[in-house]
Amino acid sequence: MDVNFELMQSAFPLLIAGACITVEITALTVFFGMIIGICVSLIRMSDFKLLRWMGNVYVDFIRGTPLLIQIFLVYFALPSIIGHRVDAYFAAISACSINSGAYMAEVFRGGIQSIDIGQMEAGRSLGMTWWQTMRYIILPQAFKRIIPPLGNEFIAMLKDSSLVSVIGFEELTRRGQLIIARTYASFEIWMAVAIIYLILTFTVARLTGLLERKFETK
Amino acid sequence: MTTRQDIIKITGLQKSFGDLHVLKGIDLCIKEKEVVVIIGPSGSGKSTLLRCINYLEEPTGGEIVFDNIPLNGEANINEVRKEVGMVFQRFNLFPHMTVLENLVLAPMKVRKVSRKDAEELARMYLQKVGLAEKADNYPDQLSGGQQQRVAIARALCMKPKAMLFDEPTSALDPEMINEVLEVMKQLAKEGMTMVVVTHEMGFAKEVGDRVLFVDGGYIVEEGTPEQVFDHPQNPRTQSFLSKIL
Numbered sequence: 001m002d003v004n005f006e007l008m009q010s011a012f013p014l015l016i017a018g019a020c021i022t023v024e025i026t027a028l029t030v031f032f033g034m035i036i037g038i039c040v041s042l043i044r045m046s047d048f049k050l051l052r053w054m055g056n057v058y059v060d061f062i063r064g065t066p067l068l069i070q071i072f073l074v075y076f077a078l079p080s081i082i083g084h085r086v087d088a089y090f091a092a093i094s095a096c097s098i099n100s101g102a103y104m105a106e107v108f109r110g111g112i113q114s115i116d117i118g119q120m121e122a123g124r125s126l127g128m129t130w131w132q133t134m135r136y137i138i139l140p141q142a143f144k145r146i147i148p149p150l151g152n153e154f155i156a157m158l159k160d161s162s163l164v165s166v167i168g169f170e171e172l173t174r175r176g177q178l179i180i181a182r183t184y185a186s187f188e189i190w191m192a193v194a195i196i197y198l199i200l201t202f203t204v205a206r207l208t209g210l211l212e213r214k215f216e217t218k
Numbered sequence: 219m220t221t222r223q224d225i226i227k228i229t230g231l232q233k234s235f236g237d238l239h240v241l242k243g244i245d246l247c248i249k250e251k252e253v254v255v256i257i258g259p260s261g262s263g264k265s266t267l268l269r270c271i272n273y274l275e276e277p278t279g280g281e282i283v284f285d286n287i288p289l290n291g292e293a294n295i296n297e298v299r300k301e302v303g304m305v306f307q308r309f310n311l312f313p314h315m316t317v318l319e320n321l322v323l324a325p326m327k328v329r330k331v332s333r334k335d336a337e338e339l340a341r342m343y344l345q346k347v348g349l350a351e352k353a354d355n356y357p358d359q360l361s362g363g364q365q366q367r368v369a370i371a372r373a374l375c376m377k378p379k380a381m382l383f384d385e386p387t388s389a390l391d392p393e394m395i396n397e398v399l400e401v402m403k404q405l406a407k408e409g410m411t412m413v414v415v416t417h418e419m420g421f422a423k424e425v426g427d428r429v430l431f432v433d434g435g436y437i438v439e440e441g442t443p444e445q446v447f448d449h450p451q452n453p454r455t456q457s458f459l460s461k462i463l
Contacts, residue, residue, distance in 0.1 A: 116308075116310075118306060118308055118310040119310060119312065121274050121304075121306070121310065122304075122306065122310035122311075122312070123312075123324075124274065124299065125272055125274060125299055125302075125303075125304035125373075126299065126300075126303075126323075126324035126328065126372070126373070126376060127296050127297075127299040127300035127324060127328040127329075127376060128296075128323075128324055128327055128328055129296060132327050132328075136323060136327065137312050137323075140314050141312075141313065141314050144314070
């Protein structure tokens with residue numbers, strides 16, 4: 001078969017613009033996901049039974065259902081409850097953040113629980129509150145250990161964000177679909193899309209590695 | 219001695235871990251500037267007793283009063299912990315901070331001391347434990363004995379009214395034990411109220427005002443070091459001492 005490189009080339013600027021949006025929603029998702037993740041992991045380790053139970057239900061529900069369905073729930077099901085349309089951008093970011101938060105909660109819990117109990121005891125015995133000890137002693141040490149799984153989470157989100165194309169959100173995958181609808185060049189465009197994803201994930205993997213080494217030396 | 223005030227008053231202290239009844243009723247008064255050494259076989263509850271004093275273990279019964287404040291859990295525990303320094307067997311220094319940062323953190327966050335004052339205080343105490351030149355090192359760059367001396371300095375930076383030591387030399391190589399004991403002796407000499415769980419009988423004899431022998435969840439015997447070490451009355455004390463001396 002003939003590969004139309006010219007077409008690939010001409011599609012590139014459009015795809016790159018889509019890739020920027022993919023990076024944007026991934027970055028926002030990881031940011032909000034981390035905040036949700038820290039809160040939920042702390043909640044799940046707290047003494048309040050009800051809070052702990054709610055945290056568990058959240059994590060179980062999110063991890064036990066497909067992200068695609070969660071996106072549908074926010075974009076299609078939520079409007080019928082609240083009575084007006086949900087913006088695709090808002091739906092994409094919130095569904096992905098809520099999803100990522102559940103996985104991050106597990107990552108943070110693992111990191112926090114890997115820190116020796118003596119650190120918490122030392123902090124508390126100096127008169128610091130539970131939260132002060134968490135903030136100044138436990139979390140900084142835990143963070144160092146969870147850089148690799150956080151990197152994995154970032155990479156997974158880069159790829160999974162392609163799912164928001166189904167609600168018409170024009171990120172990288174959706175851009176590819178639209179170009180193919182016009183040009184019928186499915187091989188060229190999907191290859192180009194795949195290569196761009198690969199470059200993005202590879203870059204994140206390398207950055208994670210650098211970050212890891214930077215903290216290692218300290 | 220009689221004019222001194224009781225700083226720690228423990229009555230009927232009980233502690234269970236599930237079905238395991240570790241402390242079965244401890245009554246103990248510790249006076250200001252007193253050095254109390256707790257000895258006993260492992261599993262006797264001596265560390266648990268110490269850890270109950272600052273609520274690292276929550277008692278299941280009885281009452282603890284520190285400096286006229288009755289302890290009642292989260293409500294006022296930080297008020298008491300500010301005043302009670304604790305030194306752990308495994309040092310528990312914060313590995314992601316320099317020695318100096320380890321020392322200034324709690325004074326700044328809990329006592330709201332300015333960084334300048336906290337650092338001044340920290341350097342003073344580092345000097346005291348003989349580690350002034352290690353201020354900018356990280357804990358894992360220090361030997362075990364040095365780490366434990368930093369841990370003592372860290373506790374002192376809160377200007378505690380009493381210090382608890384939970385087997386402070388048990389995790390150390392033999393050649394490092396003395397440097398830590400020397401610091402503790404110095405503290406005792408300066409009038410610090412100290413409660414020390416230890417296997418260092420030499421230290422107990424030299425520094426202790428009172429020795430408690432704990433076994434099976436009770437204080438089995440107590441008295442001056444001479445009484446307990448040289449003329450133990452209880453057969454369990456006699457048997458324990460005959461094994462270790």
